Amino acid sequence: MRPKPEVEPNNFFDLDIRVGRVVAVRPHETARNAAYVVDVDFGLLGVRTTSAQVAHYDAEALRDRMVVGVVNIGARQIAGVRSEFLMLGSYATDGKVHLLSVDQPGPEPGDVIG
Numbered sequence: 001m002r003p004k005p006e007v008e009p010n011n012f013f014d015l016d017i018r019v020g021r022v023v024a025v026r027p028h029e030t031a032r033n034a035a036y037v038v039d040v041d042f043g044l045l046g047v048r049t050t051s052a053q054v055a056h057y058d059a060e061a062l063r064d065r066m067v068v069g070v071v072n073i074g075a076r077q078i079a080g081v082r083s084e085f086l087m088l089g090s091y092a093t094d095g096k097v098h099l100l101s102v103d104q105p106g107p108e109p110g111d112v113i114g
Helices: 009-013
Strands: 017-027 036-041 047-052 066-070 076-078 081-083 089-091 097-099
Touching: 047 081
Parallel strands: none
Antiparallel strands: 017 036, 017 066, 036 047, 076 081, 089 097
16 A cells, blocks of 8 residues: 655644444444444543444454544444444455554553554
């Protein structure tokens, strides 16, 4: 994947990136590609929902996992699901998304990343 153009630092620092704990995972039945609907607890921000193409993970293995999400980019409808944040991951050469994670023990739901 080619590098993206440089941006002003403030554009990055405007993003609210936080640690969250996965509390529920279910198949996203209406998605075009295999995906889950994932509920994540962001502490004081509450539980937020997203659609994520991470169905290559075992759903049970995702529960209680600490993940990283951008929580201030607005909500959008994705195949009938209101997606309220963006769960962050890296794209492998095979196209699979590998979720970013945080060391444990350590960060708690709602902790800010910056």
